[in-house]
Amino acid sequence: MPKAKPEVPVSKIKTDKKDLPVVIEAEEIFAPVIEGHMKSLFWPDLHVHEALSEVAEDRTLQVLVVLVQPVEALARRLDAGLACAEALAEWTAEAEALLGAARRRRRQLVLVDARALLSNDPELLTELDFELRSNAQPSEGPVLPDPNYLILAETLLRQDEAATRLLQELAALRRGPHENLPNATHLEEALSDLQALKDRQAELEVYKKQIASASEEAELLRENLSLRVEADTASGGAVSSYLKAAKEELELLRENAALHLNAAKKSGARLSELEEECEALRQAAMERHALKAKSDALEHRLKQSDTKRAHRETILARVMLEDQRKLQAAYARGDALNRELSAARDELSGVYGSRSWQVTKPFRAVRRRGKVRPH
Secondary structure (H helix, E strand, O other), X not given: XXXXXXXXXXXXOOOOOOOOEEEXXXXXXXXXXXXXXXXXXXXXXXXXEOOHHHXXXXXXXXXXXXXXXXXXXXXXXXXXXXXXXXXXXXXXXXXXXXXXXXXHHHHHEEEEEXXXXXXXXXXXXXXXXXXXXXXXXXXXXXXXXXXXXXXXXXXXXXXXXXXXXXXXXXXXXXXXXXXXXXXXXXXXXXXXXXXXXXXXXXXXXHHHHHHHHHHHHHHHHHHHHHHHHHHXXXXXXXXXXXXXXXXXXXXXXXXXXXXXXXXXXXXXXXXHHHXXXXXXXXXXXHOOHHHHHXXXXXXXXXXXXXXXXXXXXXXXXXHHHHHHHHHHHHHHHHHXXXXXXXXXXXXXXXXXXXXXXXXXHHHHHHHHHHHHOOO
């Protein structure tokens, strides 16, 4: 988030460090780290409070408020599984509660960034007039949430007017430097995640094609088995051994198709989840001018892939149409042959039933007896 200049100048901390109350506005994972760091660096008997409302209102007493960046705080809620609207509402409620208490004692507050304090940022410590011990070392804060959640959190904060107003007010109170989140590294990692998602989509398409191919093979084998069963019945069991082997092969094909189908279902469920996250990340990435060229290149490659797929589908349609034409021609040829056979049978029946055939019957009988007479 961009830096904002304080609306109300605050001088260096004049309150005795031993009496200075400290409010740590952070999650459970962050608060103990900050408290331990400050006690080890400055003074062990630190007065730590979880909320600004717990500090007694004393106009002569300054209060140090340590705050986690809004983008990180909201990203942690998203990472914990909260929906976008729920996470934003929860953060907004906490920010309004903090600012509600802060407005009454604005000139007493010294608001600083948690990670800048943990890193012993020299600019921040100089501004606060803090003197470190000679052996003071920076502390490691909790690992930042996934870059995708950071980008999504920043997008949510920018799109909500109430959240934007709270961000501006917090920026006006904050003292010292702070890191902008998400940074270029986070954007690069999010882009890598997006590419990995597209790779998963390609894998799913391969699974679907494999399942379709296995289904076609099973259907062809089923038809082949039906024909062979009919032939086996007509020939009295001449192909029973082949039928048994074919059934075993069909069972193997069914098991293979079931495995591919289960893998596709799992990938499909995960793909649905990833597609929802991808949509939110894509909206955030489009706002980044630094990633626009790469995004355009990815879109161009996707269009080329769609064109190639459409071309393959056109060729397949032509092949199927040609096969259908040949099949119809074969059916027509079979019908013609059947008609010729029927005509030949009718002609033969006419010969057998003719008067000439009946008149010449004795001559044919005499001729047959002459052929079988022994010599």
